[in-house]
Amino acid sequence: MTSGGYRAVDLIGRKRDGGELDAEALRWLVDGYLARRVTEGQMAALLMAGVLNGFTDAEARALTDALRHSGETLDLSELDGPVIDKHSTGGVGDDTTLIVSPLLAAAGAQVVKLSGRGLGHTGGTLDKLESIPGFRVDLSPDELRAVAADTGCVVAAQSERLVPGDRAIYALRDVTGTVGSRALIASSVMSKKLAGGADTIVLDVKCGDGAFMTTPEDARALAELCVEIGVEAGRRCTALVTAMDQPLGRSVGNALAVAGCVEAMSAPPSGRLAELALDLACHGLALARGGHPDATREELTRLWRDGAALERLAAMVAAQGGDPSVCDRPREVLAAAPVTREVSARDGGVVAAVPARGIGELAAGLGAGRTHEDDEVDPAVGLELRVEIGDRIERGAPLAVVHARTDAAADRAADELRRLVRVGPDDVPAPPTVLGRRADPR
Amino acid sequence: MTSGGYRAVDLIGRKRDGGELDAEALRWLVDGYLARRVTEGQMAALLMAGVLNGFTDAEARALTDALRHSGETLDLSELDGPVIDKHSTGGVGDDTTLIVSPLLAAAGAQVVKLSGRGLGHTGGTLDKLESIPGFRVDLSPDELRAVAADTGCVVAAQSERLVPGDRAIYALRDVTGTVGSRALIASSVMSKKLAGGADTIVLDVKCGDGAFMTTPEDARALAELCVEIGVEAGRRCTALVTAMDQPLGRSVGNALAVAGCVEAMSAPPSGRLAELALDLACHGLALARGGHPDATREELTRLWRDGAALERLAAMVAAQGGDPSVCDRPREVLAAAPVTREVSARDGGVVAAVPARGIGELAAGLGAGRTHEDDEVDPAVGLELRVEIGDRIERGAPLAVVHARTDAAADRAADELRRLVRVGPDDVPAPPTVLGRRADPR
Numbered sequence: 001m002t003s004g005g006y007r008a009v010d011l012i013g014r015k016r017d018g019g020e021l022d023a024e025a026l027r028w029l030v031d032g033y034l035a036r037r038v039t040e041g042q043m044a045a046l047l048m049a050g051v052l053n054g055f056t057d058a059e060a061r062a063l064t065d066a067l068r069h070s071g072e073t074l075d076l077s078e079l080d081g082p083v084i085d086k087h088s089t090g091g092v093g094d095d096t097t098l099i100v101s102p103l104l105a106a107a108g109a110q111v112v113k114l115s116g117r118g119l120g121h122t123g124g125t126l127d128k129l130e131s132i133p134g135f136r137v138d139l140s141p142d143e144l145r146a147v148a149a150d151t152g153c154v155v156a157a158q159s160e161r162l163v164p165g166d167r168a169i170y171a172l173r174d175v176t177g178t179v180g181s182r183a184l185i186a187s188s189v190m191s192k193k194l195a196g197g198a199d200t201i202v203l204d205v206k207c208g209d210g211a212f213m214t215t216p217e218d219a220r221a222l223a224e225l226c227v228e229i230g231v232e233a234g235r236r237c238t239a240l241v242t243a244m245d246q247p248l249g250r251s252v253g254n255a256l257a258v259a260g261c262v263e264a265m266s267a268p269p270s271g272r273l274a275e276l277a278l279d280l281a282c283h284g285l286a287l288a289r290g291g292h293p294d295a296t297r298e299e300l301t302r303l304w305r306d307g308a309a310l311e312r313l314a315a316m317v318a319a320q321g322g323d324p325s326v327c328d329r330p331r332e333v334l335a336a337a338p339v340t341r342e343v344s345a346r347d348g349g350v351v352a353a354v355p356a357r358g359i360g361e362l363a364a365g366l367g368a369g370r371t372h373e374d375d376e377v378d379p380a381v382g383l384e385l386r387v388e389i390g391d392r393i394e395r396g397a398p399l400a401v402v403h404a405r406t407d408a409a410a411d412r413a414a415d416e417l418r419r420l421v422r423v424g425p426d427d428v429p430a431p432p433t434v435l436g437r438r439a440d441p442r
Numbered sequence: 443m444t445s446g447g448y449r450a451v452d453l454i455g456r457k458r459d460g461g462e463l464d465a466e467a468l469r470w471l472v473d474g475y476l477a478r479r480v481t482e483g484q485m486a487a488l489l490m491a492g493v494l495n496g497f498t499d500a501e502a503r504a505l506t507d508a509l510r511h512s513g514e515t516l517d518l519s520e521l522d523g524p525v526i527d528k529h530s531t532g533g534v535g536d537d538t539t540l541i542v543s544p545l546l547a548a549a550g551a552q553v554v555k556l557s558g559r560g561l562g563h564t565g566g567t568l569d570k571l572e573s574i575p576g577f578r579v580d581l582s583p584d585e586l587r588a589v590a591a592d593t594g595c596v597v598a599a600q601s602e603r604l605v606p607g608d609r610a611i612y613a614l615r616d617v618t619g620t621v622g623s624r625a626l627i628a629s630s631v632m633s634k635k636l637a638g639g640a641d642t643i644v645l646d647v648k649c650g651d652g653a654f655m656t657t658p659e660d661a662r663a664l665a666e667l668c669v670e671i672g673v674e675a676g677r678r679c680t681a682l683v684t685a686m687d688q689p690l691g692r693s694v695g696n697a698l699a700v701a702g703c704v705e706a707m708s709a710p711p712s713g714r715l716a717e718l719a720l721d722l723a724c725h726g727l728a729l730a731r732g733g734h735p736d737a738t739r740e741e742l743t744r745l746w747r748d749g750a751a752l753e754r755l756a757a758m759v760a761a762q763g764g765d766p767s768v769c770d771r772p773r774e775v776l777a778a779a780p781v782t783r784e785v786s787a788r789d790g791g792v793v794a795a796v797p798a799r800g801i802g803e804l805a806a807g808l809g810a811g812r813t814h815e816d817d818e819v820d821p822a823v824g825l826e827l828r829v830e831i832g833d834r835i836e837r838g839a840p841l842a843v844v845h846a847r848t849d850a851a852a853d854r855a856a857d858e859l860r861r862l863v864r865v866g867p868d869d870v871p872a873p874p875t876v877l878g879r880r881a882d883p884r
Contacts (some may be wrong), residue, residue: 012619016494044483045618048490052458176487177454 008032008042015049023062028045029163030066040172047178049171055183056348057225063183064229067191070165074141076112076197079148081353083110083289085198086280087189091206091223092360093247093385096126097155098261099277100202100284102312102363105152106303107285107296112148114158114196126157127369131255131334131379135322151315185212186225191231200236203227204276207435208245210356216435218239223438236287241436242276246354246389248433249273253368253382255334256403260384262330265310267300272388272433278304279434335380338402341410343417348395351387353422359383362416366404381405390430393423450474450484457491465504467515468634472607480571482614489611491546496607496703497625499667504669505625509633511557512607516583518554518639521590524730525552527640528722529631531655532666533648534802535689535827539567540703541719542644542726546752547594548745549727549738554590556600556638568599573776573821577764593757605637609615627654628667635672642678644726645669646718650687650796658683658877664881678729683878684718688796688831690875691715694811695824697776698845702826707752711743714830714875720746721876779822779845783852785859790837793829795864804858808846823847825855831871834866 006028011021021029032038076083086100101111115125115137126137139147147154160167166188173179193201202413203226206212207219224241230237238426242248250273252262264274281300282293289296303309314327326333363369368376373390386398393399399421404410448470453463463471471488474480497505518525528542543553557567557579568579581589581598589596602609607629615621635643645668648654649661665681672679685689693702694713705718723742724735731738745751756769768775805811809820828840835841841863846852 008620009617012490018544018617036757039617041481041486041614041618043487045490045620048454048473049494049619052491052494172483175451176483177458177491178487192483215684254612 008038012042012046012049015046015053018053020056021059022061023065026059026062027066027069028066028106030063030070030169031367034070034165034168043169044172044176044178047173047176047184050184051178055181055354057183057189060183060186060225061232066188066196067163067165067169067187068194070163071163071195072159073195074112074162074197075115076110076145076148079110079112080264081108081110082200083112083148083198084200084202084284084288085113085193085196085299086111086202086204086284087193088204089185089189089206089211091244091250092210092356093257094206094244095128095249095251095261095273096204096253096277096280098128098193098258098311098313099265099274101153101155101315103277103281103300103304103309104284105316105436106308107281107300107314109152109285109288110148111153112144112196112198112393113153113155114162114192115155119360124249125155127377128254128257129155129322131258132322132326133315135317136320137241147319147344151319153316154313154320155316156320158192159205160239163191166191172278180212182225183216184220186222186229187328190226190229194233194235198235200284200288202280202287203228203237203239203279205239205241206244207241208243208356210247210360211244215397220436220438223436238283238287239438240280240283240434241438243431243433244356245431247356247359247385248276250385250388251382252359252385253366253403254377254379255336256382256384258326259330260333262310262313262327263324265304265313267354268305276433337380337405339404339407339410341402341404341414343399343414345393345399345421345423346395346418347423348393348397349423349425350428351389351391351393352424352428354385354387354389355420357415357422358416359385362413362420366402366409366413378405383417387421388430390428398405451481453506454484454488454491457488458493460495462498462583463501465507468501468504469508469511472505472512472611476512476607477608483657485611486614486618486620489615489626490620492626493620493623493747497520499625499670502625502628502667503674504553505629506632507604509607509611509629510636513637514601514603515637516554516556516639518587518590521552521554521587523550523552524642525554525590525640526642526644526726526730527555527638528553528644528646528726529635530646531627531631531648531653533664533686533690534652534798534805535691535694535699535715536542536648536686537570537691537693537703537715537775538646538719538722539698540570540700541707541716541751542723543595543597544758544840545719545723545742545746546726547754547758548750549723549742551594551727551730552590553595553639554586554596554638555595556604556634557597561698565661567597567820570696570699571764573700573757574768575775577759578752578762581762589758589761591627593761594653594754595758596762597758598762600634605633608633622654624660624664624667628664628671632668632671636675636677640677642726642730643680644722644729645674645679645681646682647681648686649683650685650798652689652802652835655688657797662878662880665878673824675714680725680729681880682722682725682876683880685873685875685877686798687873689798689801689827691717692827692830693824694805694827695808695845696769696819696821697778698824698826700768701772701776704752704769707746707755710747718875721816725879777822779847781846781852783844783846784843786838787835787841787865788837788860789865790835790839790852791865791867792870793831793833793835793863794866794870795867796827796829796831796861800858800862801827804855804862806850808844808855820847825859829863832870
């Protein structure tokens with residue numbers, strides 16, 4: 001319990017009594033937790049004290065540093081040109097990575113994206129990509145650099161040797177009710193980004209009932225803290241605050257999400273998912289090159305429309321062992337669920353709510369997500385929404401198509417979906433997707 | 443993580459967000475912690491949320507019940523007459539158990555006292571008794587009842603099968619900075635008392651820098667909650683709130699504490715330790731028999747003065763395997779430290795402070811106490827104070843005698859003691875020992 005002049009119980013007591021922990025103490029706690037010198041109970045008590053009394057921004061910075069240096073870091077210096085990493089704080093139908101990465105690669109940037117698995121109601125990029133037959137996400141650092149150098153983009157699993165401190169503490173936060181803290185979220189996100197080695201970081205901070213941050217104020221504060229930490233560490237960093245009250249993309253699931261992205265990239269950019277993906281790409285490219293995001297929009301729109309972006313996606317899929325024909329005939333290549341069911345509206349009117357969290361949990365309940373870290377996901381199941389907030393619909397119009405493993409599961413999901421999607425008599429304006437930006441101050 | 447309709451993370455979240463947990467949920471958590479269905483991190487997060495947001499009195503009652511029923515309970519119904527248990531919340535030089543138990547036995551009551559080990563700066567009754575050669579504290583329920591029936595009093599270790607929930611949670615609280623909560627202290631104390639089976643409970647709630655409760659208000663509130671819980675469970679219960687700013691007895695250590703008690707019982711009651719012991723015994727006997735505490739004072743004083751109480755102590759020592767001649771020649775029978783050193787005052791004046799916590803830590807540092815649960819204690823070391831708050835002393839007068847294992851340890855202790863004991867020019871009144879009473883309302 002005693003080492004390096006510290007006792008865990010004293011540091012916990014300081015935080016419990018409203019005090020602040022310095023960088024050395026936080027690093028001692030993180031390293032001690034990995035070395036089992038600080039117990040699970042002690043770390044959990046510290047986290048709860050911090051959640052209730054608040055961690056300061058200085059503590060968030062120190063914690064980021066402690067987590068970042070808890071394991072290996074990825075060296076990307078041998079890659080040519082700017083290396084961009086794009087990160088979302090997690091949401092439902094949130095598939096921008098699958099579009100932004102090849103789009104930026106088409107523009108000459110390198111995108112190295114280390115991703116996590118889905119947990120709870122949020123989907124995971126790795127789970128989605130693994131629905132492509134043959135696709136490998138567990139790449140060694142050498143493989144990762146090789147794919148990036150070759151195709152301009154790579155999306156892979158974060159190595160267990162990268163930020164093990166975050167991995168351990170995140171798993172503990174998840175089961176101890178200590179997820180929702182700005183400083184803890186910022187340090188978790190930024191430690192991974194800084195250890196990941198990219199010089200340019202584009203953050204998508206989600207806000208709404210399907211996100212960690214439910215108010216725009218909290219989301220903006222989180223975005224600001226993350227950008228500050230990134231800039232202080234010498235990276236180019238920017239953040240968009242975006243809405244997560246309804247799912248971003250209309251396809252919620254794994255294979256369905258991949259199909260949705262391929263189909264979006266096969267047409268001119270349109271719809272909330274495509275527009276946000278384009279926006280994020282504009283910000284990433286402008287940040288990497290210097291200049292205003294709008295200056296890159298025409299170039300990126302052209303790369304999208306002429307198929308260069310989709311071509312890069314096919315190249316990445318092939319380089320990571322997957323079947324690239326998924327980019328031509330996604331519905332044929334990807335697994336399909338045995339049962340599909342169209343769910344129709346019981347009343348006409350205007351769609352007032354498509355609650356992201358509820359929809360995410362519904363998809364997870366069908367088998368698309370996991371409750372525990374070691375659950376298996378079903379690639380084929382999920383749902384395809386046909387409506388979004390502000391749409392005027394007739395009675396009997398399709399709300400969604402459910403893709404399920406069994407008839408019973410499809411019936412339950414259809415009932416739940418009708419309960420979730422609120423349709424009312426009054427006009428509701430389509431809400432904005434981008435709620436704010438926090439640009440790199442340089 | 444899921445069982446009985448509950449998820450630990452949801453219950454933690456409720457407490458984190460300021461809500462209240464009902465009896466069923468608290469029992470599920472306690473049982474689940476023992477069954478490892480609730481993890482150490484989850485219990486620690488819950489405890490910290492409760493420490494910071496407060497547990498209600500209803501939660502304290504429910505928690506007491508859950509802990510009490512987490513293991514076996516002791517059946518004392520076959521014992522004749524009232525069975526009294528006396529409990530102190532823990533302090534320094536706090537040896538009243540060694541006096542109160544035989545004194546009440548001499549008056550015809552049965553005293554069954556289940557005790558714990560010392561931890562941190564507070565001494566443990568078991569450690570003190572074990573300094574008597576041969577004394578056994580690990581008695582089976584049958585042995586315990588036999589000693590009580592035979593001699594009228596028994597002081598033994600709490601069985602591991604009694605309130606295992608409290609045992610497990612107390613160990614966790616100790617290392618996670620979650621000790622200091624009224625509800626947690628009350629439920630820990632009262633679950634043990636209720637499982638211990640006595641029908642009459644006398645509590646000594648300590649207050650001051652050497653106690654969990656540092657203000658009289660907090661100590662009174664703790665006393666009130668404990669008595670309420672005891673009375674609701676159908677026991678006779680009373681509490682004194684007593685000062686713990688300076689050590690209660692002047693002998694701090696294990697063998698030294700026993701010698702101090704024997705010497706106190708060999709003379710008419712005088713001094714703070716003897717007076718509080720007499721006071722506690724008066725309250726216990728009055729509560730057991732009915733009537734006012736003052737009505738029992740004359741009888742108990744007589745039993746003290748004529749040696750009947752000391753005789754009972756000798757009988758109990760013998761019945762528990764110890765050498766009863768400790769009650770005649772304590773300094774010969776008990777282990778002595780190789781080094782003794784008198785510490786004299788550098789300045790004359792009035793003693794303003796003899797800080798209990800500091801003195802307790804000093805004695806623990808000499809080897810009399812333990813930092814970890816499995817540390818061994820040294821029976822012989824400790825210190826004998828020669829002064830208390832309010833004493834007027836000359837320069838060079840003895841402050842204390844240090845009993846140490848080595849010269850170096852004695853030197854360090856002497857320096858520390860001179861630093862701790864504050865002597866000033868101004869008169870300081872001798873502070874009261876009893877600060878308040880919380881009687882059984884019946």
